[in-house]
Amino acid sequence: MTAAKGEEGRDRWASRFAFITAAVGSAVGLGNLWRFPYLCYSYGGGAFFIPFLLALFFLGIPMLTTEFALGQVYQGGHALAFSRVNKRMVGVGYSAPWGSIMTSSYYTAIIAYALVYLVNCFKADMPWTTKTEEIQRCMEAVTEDQCLAIGACTFSATEGCKQALVARASAFFEDSVLNMSPPDSPPTTLVWGLVVAIVVVWCCVYFSIFQGPSITGYVVYVTMTLPFLLLIALMAVGLSLPGSGMGIKAYIGEWDVKSLTETPQVWSDAVGQVFFSIGVCWGIMTAYASYNKTNQNVAQDAVIVAIADFVVAFLCGFAVFAILGYLANQAGLAFDEMPAGGMGLAFQTYPVGLAQIPGVGAQILCALFFLTLFLLGIDSAFSLVEAWATPLHDSVLFHRTRRTVFVGVVCLIFFAIALFYVTDIGLHLLDTVDWYLASVLALFNGLVQSAAVGFFAKTDDQFEKIGKPATLIFGFGYIGACVVGTIFGFALPSVLNGGLGILVGIVIAVGAVILSWMMIDNSAGLSEVEKMWWLTMGNIETLRIELNETVAPGNTWWRITPMWSILMKYCYPPIMCILLGISFSENFGRYGDYPVQYQAIGAVFAFVGIFFVLLGMFLPSAYTMFLPPKETSEAELKAVVAGDTTPATTIEGGKSNNTIKVV
16 A cells, blocks of 8 residues: 655645544544543533533643644654744653553553453353343342342342342453452453453554554544444434433433532533543644644644544433433333443443343344444554654654554554553553543643643744743743642642632732733833733744644634634643642542552653653753654764763754754
8 A cells, every 4th residue: 555645755644534534533432432421411411511512612622723733734743743842842742642652551451351342242141141130030039048149139138139230240340351359469360361352452553553644544434434333323222222211311301500510520520521532632633633734724623523522422422321221211220320430331331231132132232332342442542552653753763664663563562561451450550540641641741732832832032022031931930820829729728718729829920920021121122012912922823823824824714713822821721730739639649549559650650751841841952862853963963872962953943933053
């Protein structure tokens, strides 16, 4: 298969549709199927759409636009893109992909679970099946022996025999699939069924990306479109079953808007769902966009991908809750007695619901469901690997290595790491690492990316207009206000009901504005309005205008707007800080009550990514060999090889010409 090439020999997507399909495939993952519907159910039904859509349009789409634009204009992965924004931001270019590749190691384990279930769908008696007649028998059992003999009940001295709808499914998942040991146990064995499955998964990942977008563009036509068709089929079947209306009512039929004020956590969860669902701050979208033509309209692409992700999540809710309503109806249970959230929904409750359908329909639908899970997961998994592979393969160190070999080595290394997640303690480790990467590292990268674009892009232009001291005081002052205010707010939550943090943040921000205004060097002869514009918006507006010249030339409708500049510069940093504050105050070091060794592993993985950022800030020359050859002069390469860490050149990422300047 011949790959499409750009003017400089860079691989290209076969078409714009291929790129959009790949981006949607990356964004639409397992969380769309089990987390979004559950959040709607938990937070007032359809009322959850209000905070979700606000977060999608005011946070998700702006950051997605940013990553599309930087990757496409600078024609490189996350590292090149952010080194062009500012040479000291190069570290985030490897921090985000680090989070992606470490996520891929456990994400592939979840896909392996789905593959094991898919195989078991072809057994005459699916091992997770609980018939609703057994639930009825629970109500009739009198003695403990009668109760436990049914296999779908639990017995207690106070409550007697109670239904346990997913007991058999839970036992199959935990004992047969995972061979799960208690979390305080050391790993003792590999679960060989999962080992075989995860080998298959990693082979699929490799063959999906080993030749770059030339092959990936065709793979996503299957891995994205087929799950969508299967999802429609599952939804149609579910809606035709008796009791499905009960599930749909629980999903979006009730609009309890009081939950938006009585449960503040709904806003945090809505932002988190948007942030993680569309795949920003992982380096994926930057890598994918780098294979586009430079003049493709990123504003349109960002809206299309974000809306498509929401539509799929919305439809997933119908497919899931229709079956749950049917299951509740068949079992004679109230809907609120149904287990409806988390991984247990996908591997326990939902399969039990599908198993109630008479005849071979149960097996067919279960197979379709787990095939859907598998394909949705594969799409996201190979995009996570691509996020790491693109900047490394573009770099001085590896750009001459054949991509087929390079991607193979990457897959082998992280397959080896993935084996830890298919041991008997794998699920406990997976859950912990997932939290630290998603709730610490990804949020930190979101903060740094917004600060990079909002305050440290095109700073040389600001230096020329208002001077260096004013520019730096304003930028560091605002970011410092967000960080310090968050620390005070969450460290001393009882003071002013947490308002101390807001007060401290406002004081620091106002002080920074006043001091930076006093420090303005007006040798350029600017008016008062011009000075204020250059102080508050000059750098990011310069970046926006330059990006538009490439990605939307002559287009007056679909452009990156000034609202993007405001949101990225002034809204993203405080929101990321607040979400980080919530994560640290509620769960850091004690997530899930897992033992300290799990917390330590998760924290180390997160802090390695943070270290990448700090290293780039203080020693950007450390990344010389990890940037594309066109970004590094021969003198600089010789200096690095000789052990001289003082760069011979610097990437002029802060100035509008984006050229290499000898210093």
